[in-house]
Amino acid sequence: MVHHGPRPLVICGPSGSGKSTLLQRLFAEFPHKFGFSVSHTTRSPRPGEVDGKHYHFTTKEAMTEAIARGEFIESAEFSQNIYGTSKAAVHAVLSEGKVCVLDIDMQGVKKVKQLDMNPLYIFIMPPSVEELESRLRERGTETAESLQRRLDAAREEIEYGECYYKVGCINWLCICPLHHCFLFL
Numbered sequence: 001m002v003h004h005g006p007r008p009l010v011i012c013g014p015s016g017s018g019k020s021t022l023l024q025r026l027f028a029e030f031p032h033k034f035g036f037s038v039s040h041t042t043r044s045p046r047p048g049e050v051d052g053k054h055y056h057f058t059t060k061e062a063m064t065e066a067i068a069r070g071e072f073i074e075s076a077e078f079s080q081n082i083y084g085t086s087k088a089a090v091h092a093v094l095s096e097g098k099v100c101v102l103d104i105d106m107q108g109v110k111k112v113k114q115l116d117m118n119p120l121y122i123f124i125m126p127p128s129v130e131e132l133e134s135r136l137r138e139r140g141t142e143t144a145e146s147l148q149r150r151l152d153a154a155r156e157e158i159e160y161g162e163c164y165y166k167v168g169c170i171n172w173l174c175i176c177p178l179h180h181c182f183l184f185l
Contacts, residue, residue, distance in 0.1 A: 013124035014154030035093035043081035076107035
């Protein structure tokens with residue numbers, strides 16, 4: 001996938017690190033500058049999530065077939081669900097002349113790095129694993145088992161993010177409070 005137009009922005013970090021909060025504010029304050037690449041997922045919607053706004057909710061069969069046809073720039077499986085970014089979702093944002101923002105996990109980052117998109121990468125670091133656990137518990141959407149899986153994945157993502165920042169593969173590592181991260185953007 002050759003990138004044309006504004007340079008994409010990849011926001012990554014563990015689930016619960018504050019990516020969605022940061023992005024909500026970014027889109028609210030700069031709606032004509034940034035556009036969100038709505039990802040696909042096979043998981044069930046959480047309370048308040050809207051199909052086509054938060055995610056494109058689909059079946060495993062439909063998504064697996066679309067991935068096999070090459071319709072996705074990245075996809076990853078987590079907690080028995082598939083998540084991914086379709087080429088169509090990215091093109092929809094770029095066709096509006098906006099900076100395409102992708103909210104993806106580290107598996108997705110690894111795949112996007114293999115493409116000719118040349119995005120800016122920003123890793124959102126949680127204040128601590130303990131704070132991350134507290135945020136995930138407050139959501140009320142996790143079982144004990146799924147919470148543990150998310151925390152294990154978060155530890156790996158934090159290690160990966162720190163490592164990639166040190167070697168220059170991630171442009172910015174945001175470790176400050178979210179309102180400071182927003183000012184930085």
